[in-house]
Every structure is written in C-alpha cells, then in structure tokens.
Amino acid sequence: KQEVTQIPAALSVPEGENLVLNCSFTDSAIYNLQWFRQDPGKGLTSLLLIQSSQREQTSGRLNASLDKSSGRSTLYIAASQPGDSATYLCAAYNAGNMLTFGGGTRLMVKP
Amino acid sequence: DAGITQSPRHKVTETGTPVTLRCHQTENHRYMYWYRQDPGHGLRLIHYSYGVKDTDKGEVSDGYSVSRSKTEDFLLTLESATSSQTSVYFCAIHAGPVEDTQYFGPGTRLTVL
8 A cells, every 4th residue: 555754744944044854655556646836724725746767846836746666756946935835645546546645844934 | 726626515414324425527538536535544435436337346345336327427325325425525637548548526525323
C-alpha cells in the first residue's frame, strides 16, 4: 500500500526566502505525482503535475522535482510572498488514476 | 475548476438519517472520485467511478454507497449517517489523457449531530 509523507508538517518563514517542501512515497512504481495548494476552508488547487517520465516541472516561482528511485519529490518556492501562505499537499498516482495524499505542509510566510 | 460543482455546500443532519451528496461535471470526464478530508487523516478516497454504472471502492468505503447513472453526475450516499462521517467531502475528476491531472470541486462540509 502506497504511503505518502510530507515533512515538515508546518513551516514559518519571512517574506522573500526561498524554501523547499518535501514529499516522500513508499512505492516507487508511481504513475505521476501532483502538488496541490489548499487555502483554509477551500478546495484543492492543482499547482504542478510531474509525469513518471519527467524529473521536474516549473510554473512561475514554483519548481517541482521527482526522483522515483529514492521515493522523493520536492516543491521549491522562490522568493516567497505572504500570498503563498497555505497548505501544500503532494499526491502520488497509483493504478486506476487513484491518488494517495500526504498529510500536507502548512506554510506561513510572514511580511 | 474544470467545471465541477458540488451540492449542497454545507449540510447539518442528525445521526441515522440518509444523506446524498451530488457532484456534477460539465466536461464529460470518464473518471470521477469522492474523497473525505479529516484533521490528522488528510484526504482519503471513498469511492470512484470509471464510467456510467462502473464504480469501485476506495480506502474508506464502509458506510458509503455511490451511483453514476449519467456521465456528468456522481452521487455519494450515506445510508444512515453517523457522527464519524462528519467531514469535508471533495469530488474530483481526472482530466486525461493529455492533461492527466485531477481537479477538485469546492467541497461539501457535512456535520452529523
């Protein structure tokens, strides 16, 4: 059974810092890996999808990498802003397009 | 948001009553999913559908049933609601094969008293 872990569970940084969020998974035979953002009381917003044949994806200040052999993915946020404050979730795709989610990292960026 | 709506958005009900949540999509995606989100447990898959009348169980399916009689609608039913089913319920679709990405609805907050 796939298990996904995110460390740290919470993170507080001053504005402008570059930061890395970590995601690890136990079954390296994943299909894809997706990063989401969730604001309090809201739904999930897709940030980046890394397909199994790719090693990284970039969107603006966000860069996500995937290393299937080590069972790890990282989300890099450059020049963090208060508006980046949210919970970030990673999810591994398994057979049947089913997702297994990590517990999330709650990020606070202080002005 | 990939044209996904959920109804109702909020519901308070009593233990033992039946509850049906609806997920509606406008883009004819084949795969649809129901998840629940709870503090300390994260998001967990309840049931999913891979076509009209084709459904299967997820990780936490006990106490829930689903139906999909039309491509656009995926219904989640709690036959007899319990307090342990108080949660936020999210519907999702899989947009593929080009995008190959799941998109989520806005969620339904269900409270069972």
